């Protein structure tokens with residue numbers, strides 16, 4: 133039985149809580165971009181993707197790449213609560229010897245499809261996997277999550293042009309369009325609008341959604357499975373630091389860990 | 405007893421401050437960054453000189469190309485990002501838009517080495533020095549402290565041609581109060597007769613501590629801060645080999661292609677002597693605190709001491725001074741030295 137939207141929303145609260153607690157315990161990390169991507173990751177890991185934590189190398193599994201690797205706390209939380217490892221591991225984030233590295237690292241978690249952290253790499257790797265899946269005649273899909281700032285990397289557009297031209301319809305790219313990057317708001321550094329239009333011009337099927345509306349996120353992801361002959365790009369409009377009033381829309385929280393007090397305040401706002 | 409240092413600013417902070425100094429003096433100085441201006445400290449320049457500051461976005465290759473164009477048009481561009489992104493993503497542009505036409509671009513990275521800590525290997529750079537020294541015409545520097553970083557940055561602006569300076573994230577030991585650090589030179593910080601320790605970056609402080617520890621055991625070490633990896637101060641390296649007969653090279657970089665390789669290449673050509681390296685052993689590191697990583701990956705004064713002891717055991721002795729090992733005498737007849 134797939135999880136209901138209410139159940140998925142409860143998972144999202146859990147993942148936000150974990151992310152904040154992990155980053156606070158590590159005293160470093162990226163809260164803003166971890167909180168903006170939560171609904172996307174929860175929808176994928178708890179409902180949309182075909183995967184089996186007991187068999188992480190299952191040939192028919194859907195593949196997931198968090199190209200914006202700095203958002204890994206939310207990914208680790210999703211993987212823990214879907215059974216890839218014990219949730220008690222989460223508080224070891226970024227500590228020496230922990231499998232939960234500061235950015236996703238396949239050497240320590242083989243279930244990851246890519247080691248990321250250098251922005252711009254994920255979609256190209258996803259294209260390679262998508263080609264291989266087609267060669268192997270499986271209907272498994274590739275899901276790649278990128279940041280909006282990350283889309284300033286030229287490699288993203290080389291990849292986008294390629295996937296569109298080759299009609300790789302087993303790829304769904306989700307842009308966590310939170311309008312913020314490291315130094316500032318995206319519009320002050322290098323505006324990306326019209327972001328969806330750029331992908332559409334490169335032969336992608338483009339959907340624009342509210343990336344915090346769980347039902348819309350699930351529906352868009354399901355819809356992307358049905359698109360034939362073109363890859364899908366879901367432009368998910370999100371809010372950096374979503375769920376914590378003092379973090380929302382403030383680029384200051386890109387890469388700064390909350391103090392214990394700030395974390396407690398944030399958790400209270402989440403109602404946990 | 406090993407000495408203690410006062411901890412001063414990070415070399416990246418010194419870079420940020422030096423850029424502002426340069427900006428006030430020279431209207432041709434322009435600065436480029438790729439969405440890391442808070443971390444590289446170029447943001448300080450950006451605040452004071454917004455017209456001469458270009459935040460290119462997360463697009464390092466484009467940034468380096470643009471820097472080439474600015475230099476071609478008479479500007480003195482400094483462009484910055486983390487070492488791994490700046491050098492690795494911008495490498496073709498460093499080659500085609502900067503090194504090949506010898507444009508006057510200053511490439512200053514931050515977050516060199518593994519001492520960035522918790523972010524892990526994707527943001528750590530253990531390859532940048534190797535990549536940069538292979539580009540013809542580039543001066544390549546790795547400052548050890550804030551005062552030296554400042555001098556090298558100011559010097560880079562005066563130098564005609566491409567320069568790479570690698571700065572670091574953590575606050576580091578203060579070695580100098582000021583001084584001149586010309587390209588192509590090095591600085592001898594201690595003298596000794598048994599072994600020479602050549603170091604740069606944050607390994608200079610470790611080399612000095614190792615010097616003290618060795619001294620307690622009656623071993624005297626020359627210590628050379630080889631802040632300029634290219635052009636290497638070959639004279640200093642050759643004299644060290646001649647005077648002390650054995651060298652340790654310590655750097656926060658892969659043991660392949662960096663200062664250690666440059667020193668070994670120099671000695672192989674001019675004055676063969678045994679060399680031990682204290683460097684990252686051809687592996688990616690991991691997440692952890694800077695101190696934990698430096699310990700685990702072998703970059704502390706204790707590792708320098710161990711390497712010094714090891715290289716002393718490999719020392720080449722002038723014929724006649726020591727009885728040659730049995731059975732080796734005839735083989736080395738035509739060579740002035742033997743192991």
Ligand SMILES: Cc1ncc(C[n+]2csc(CCOP(=O)(O)OP(=O)(O)O)c2C)c(N)n1
Pocket residue numbers: 162164165166168200202203249250251252278279280281282283308310312313314372386438439440462489493
């Ligand atoms: C190639 C590369 N350049 C720079 C960085 C440093 N960096 C880490 S996150 C970040 C900003 C990312 O912005 P965005 O993609 O919008 O992510 P989000 O807002 O979701 O955090 C930057 C510049 C990096 N990780 N990789």
Ligand SMILES: [Mg+2]
Pocket residue numbers: 165279280281308309310311312313
């Ligand atoms: Mg963003």
